[in-house]
Amino acid sequence: xxxxxxxxxxxxxxxxxxxxxxxxxxxxxxxxxxxxxxxxxxxxxxxxxxxxxxxxxxxxxxxxxxxxxxxxxxxxxxxxxxxxxxxxxxxxxxxxxxxxxxxxxxxxxxxxxxxxxxxxxxxxxxxxxxxxxxxxxxxxxxxxxxxxxxxxxxxxxxxxxxxxxxxxxxxxxxxxxxxxxxxxxxxxxxxxxxxxxxxxxxxxxxxxxxxxxxxxxxxxxxxxxxxxxxxxxxxxxxxxxxxxxxxxxxxxxxxx
Amino acid sequence: xxxxxxxxxxxxxxxxxxxxxxxxxxxxxxxxxxxxxxxxxxxxxxxxxxxxxxxxxxxxxxxxxxxxxxxxxxxxxxxxxxxxxxxxxxxxxxxxxxxxxxxxxxxxxxxxxxxxxxxxxxxxxxxxxxxxxxxxxxxxxxxxxxxxxxxxxxxxxxxxxxxxxxxxxxxxxxxxxxxxxxxxxxxxxxxxxxxxxxxxxxxxxxxxxxxxxxxxxxxxxxxxxxxxxxxxxxxxxxxxxxxxxxxxxxxxxxxxxxxxxxxxxxxxxxxxxxxxxxxxxxxxxxxxxxxxxxxxxxxxxxxxxxxxx
Numbered sequence: 001x002x003x004x005x006x007x008x009x010x011x012x013x014x015x016x017x018x019x020x021x022x023x024x025x026x027x028x029x030x031x032x033x034x035x036x037x038x039x040x041x042x043x044x045x046x047x048x049x050x051x052x053x054x055x056x057x058x059x060x061x062x063x064x065x066x067x068x069x070x071x072x073x074x075x076x077x078x079x080x081x082x083x084x085x086x087x088x089x090x091x092x093x094x095x096x097x098x099x100x101x102x103x104x105x106x107x108x109x110x111x112x113x114x115x116x117x118x119x120x121x122x123x124x125x126x127x128x129x130x131x132x133x134x135x136x137x138x139x140x141x142x143x144x145x146x147x148x149x150x151x152x153x154x155x156x157x158x159x160x161x162x163x164x165x166x167x168x169x170x171x172x173x174x175x176x177x178x179x180x181x182x183x184x185x186x187x188x189x190x191x192x193x194x195x196x197x198x199x200x201x202x203x204x205x206x207x208x209x210x211x212x213x214x215x216x217x218x219x220x221x222x223x224x225x226x227x228x229x230x231x232x233x234x235x236x237x238x239x240x241x242x243x244x245x246x247x248x249x250x251x252x253x254x255x256x
Numbered sequence: 257x258x259x260x261x262x263x264x265x266x267x268x269x270x271x272x273x274x275x276x277x278x279x280x281x282x283x284x285x286x287x288x289x290x291x292x293x294x295x296x297x298x299x300x301x302x303x304x305x306x307x308x309x310x311x312x313x314x315x316x317x318x319x320x321x322x323x324x325x326x327x328x329x330x331x332x333x334x335x336x337x338x339x340x341x342x343x344x345x346x347x348x349x350x351x352x353x354x355x356x357x358x359x360x361x362x363x364x365x366x367x368x369x370x371x372x373x374x375x376x377x378x379x380x381x382x383x384x385x386x387x388x389x390x391x392x393x394x395x396x397x398x399x400x401x402x403x404x405x406x407x408x409x410x411x412x413x414x415x416x417x418x419x420x421x422x423x424x425x426x427x428x429x430x431x432x433x434x435x436x437x438x439x440x441x442x443x444x445x446x447x448x449x450x451x452x453x454x455x456x457x458x459x460x461x462x463x464x465x466x467x468x469x470x471x472x473x474x475x476x477x478x479x480x481x482x483x484x485x486x487x488x489x490x491x492x493x494x495x496x497x498x499x500x501x502x503x504x505x506x507x508x509x510x511x512x513x514x515x516x517x518x519x520x521x522x523x524x525x526x527x528x529x530x531x532x533x534x535x536x537x538x539x540x541x542x543x544x545x546x547x548x549x550x551x552x553x554x555x556x557x558x559x560x561x562x563x564x565x
Contacts, residue, residue: 002361009358009365017346090342093306094359095331253308 006096010104014075015111029119032067036060036123039185053187053222057215060129062184064120065211068113068143069150069204070175075109076154077171079249080164098250102242106151113147131215138214145234146207152238153203155245159252178204189224203237206230257420257452258282258305263314265300265475274300276475277314282452282468284419289466290456291556297475298456299339302424305454306336319419332360335418335451337409337426345398349389350380352397353412360416369394383411387441403434407441414445420452421445427459435459460553471556479555487555493526495534498544505540512537521546 018024039059082088091101121139124131131139157174161167180186181195182204191199199205210230213223225233258281265275275297282288290298303309305316307327315322321329343352350369354376358365363376384393387407389400397405406426413421423442427435439462446453455462463469464483471479471486479486498521499505509516509524514534516522521544524534531547 002358002364005361005365006359009355012365012367013344013347013351013355016351020346089308089336089338090344090356091359092308093331093334093336094356095328095361096359097328 003096003100006094007100007104007107010091010101011108011111014078014105014108018112018115028071028116032063032116032120033123036063036120036127041127056127057129058187058222059185060120060124060127061212061215062182062208064117064124064139064143065146065208066179066182066184066204067120068117068146069153069207071113071116072106072109072147072150073154073157073175074171075112076105076151076158077161077164077167078109079105079158080161080167092253099242099246102155102246102249106148106155106242109151109154110144110147113150114143117143117147135215139211142211142214145231146211149203149207149234149238152241152245155249156241159245159248162252175204178202181205182208183224184208187222189221206233206237210234257284257286258288258316258318258454260301260305260316261314263301263304263316264312265297265304265309266312273312273475275304275311278472278475278477279314280470280477280480282420282454284452285450286467287446287453287465288455289463289469290454290472291458291460291463291469292456292472293458296472298472299424300475301472302336302422302454302456306334306422307331332416333419335413335416335421337406337413337421337423339424339426339428341402341405341409343397343405343409343412345396348394348396349384349400349408350393352408353380353383353415356412357415362416379415383415387411401434402430403438406430406434406438410438410442410445414449414451417449418451420454423453423455425457426455427457427462460551460556464552469552483552487552494523494548495526495531496521496523496544496546496548497535497538497542498522499540499542501540505538505542508538508540 036056036059041056079088082091092098121131121136157171158167161170177198181188181199181202183199184204188196188199188205205224209224210227212220213225213227213230216222218226260281261279263275263278264273266273278297278301290301292298300309304311305318305323307323307330310324315324317323318330319333321333323330344355347355354363354369354372357363357376363373366372369377369380380393381390384390387404389404389408392400392404397408400408410426426442427438430438442453443465445451455466457463466483468480468482469486470477497505497509502520505522506516506520509522514524514537516524526534535542535545
């Protein structure tokens with residue numbers, strides 16, 4: 001009971017911090033809107049007629065999944081910032097389990113990421129992207145899974161970094177290739193073998209595909225794998241990232 | 257209450273040990289001070305004892321719980337005030353307290369103050385009054401002064417009734433009046449709660465009131481005992497005397513068997529005698545009498561200068 005309470009308290013703290021940081025809220029919303037508004041609209045205008053798919057819808061679903069996944073992953077880095085400001089000491093000297101700390105952090109960063117999704121979906125309506133109520137319900141569930149998955153990915157990256165500065169330097173290299181390997185803007189059905197292997201290794205691929213499955217339906221040729229396969233892979237990776245990441249992070253903290 | 261045995265810590269890539277075979281014990285209810293210059297290993301010691309850092313070898317127990325094998329039990333038994341403030345600046349004072357209360361399982365979580373348990377609200381109100389921040393308890397911590405933040409941290413750290421309160425240079429960076437107020441507050445806390453207090457500091461006046469002091473330098477214990485023990489063992493006590501007839505005084509001191517060092521004025525070592533008995537034994541009319549009562553600062557400077565050699 002006290003572990004569950006502690007997890008909720010940790011998550012609540014992150015959410016409060018978001019509400020009190022207006023600059024961060026504006027920045028969090030602006031970036032995906034630029035991607036969808038400018039890139040999506042221009043791709044559809046330029047190439048949409050020649051392809052069989054609506055590129056605005058395609059970029060919208062890709063960016064929506066990527067934003068939530070990435071926001072949650074990057075949010076975990078605040079554990080490093082906490083350590084540098086010595087706030088994490090207060091958390092790490094408390095008697096709760098280290099796994100509860102990480103789980104609370106993932107939950108908190110998911111709560112931070114999901115309002116961004118809401119903003120992007122509202123923007124999608126403005127751009128006249130059609131989202132039916134059943135699609136919306138499926139997407140909402142998928143986005144919750146994606147946010148938690150992104151947080152777990154953040155843990156495994158975080159476990160191998162020593163400072164916020166290192167994280168800021170490393171994260172673009174970990175994230176940017178996944179933008180293309182996960183097919184946020186570009187279809188990845190017919191990649192050359194080496195890129196196809198890398199695409200299958202990129203965790204973001206499964207997050208994006210899960211959301212596209214929720215939006216397009218599993219019979220669509222845009223969707224790479226069915227929801228069950230994606231969920232199984234995401235579940236496996238979530239547990240692995242959590243267990244290994246927490247173990248490595250705590251070990252690095254104590255064995256300085 | 258605290259038992260430390262041959263504790264060693266060498267940081268990764270370091271060539272020397274930050275803590276180098278330290279052993280000592282602290283009794284329940286004691287006010288214990290770990291004293292030493294910057295870089296002596298004080299914060300490393302506290303980090304190990306509070307389980308946030310693994311020792312390289314050796315071990316320690318807090319109230320019978322092993323710091324490595326029973327880390328979670330140790331964490332329940334200790335409260336900590338870190339060297340650098342560990343309050344979340346984005347939260348209000350009450351939110352910081354609530355966060356702590358929930359992490360330590362004292363009260364279940366609720367998203368707002370109003371929804372928290374009645375017992376919690378009563379406790380917060382009582383503590384806020386005690387600290388004189390009843391009106392500011394719902395204001396962000398970043399609007400608080402340095403002294404106020406420290407007081408809030410102390411209040412927070414005592415919320416789960418720890419058996420040992422660790423204070424890692426709690427007054428560093430505070431001005432003198434704030435330091436004094438904070439110290440009065442801590443003394444009061446110690447008097448009412450009976451908590452064992454483990455303090456690291458390099459302010460000597462804060463160590464004068466200690467039950468026992470452990471002085472460390474370069475990761476090793478260089479002196480251990482009560483403030484009086486340390487002063488007595490490490491600093492010479494003497495009386496300076498001089499006379500118009502110096503040669504007569506020199507001869508008389510030699511005849512009486514008093515150990516002197518240097519020239520006039522003559523430094524007569526007390527060696528267990530009182531100043532009064534020494535002065536009574538001298539018949540040569542004295543022109544100068546100066547007593548030297550060592551302070552802890554003298555002892556400390558003596559120790560640190562010795563280890564620096």
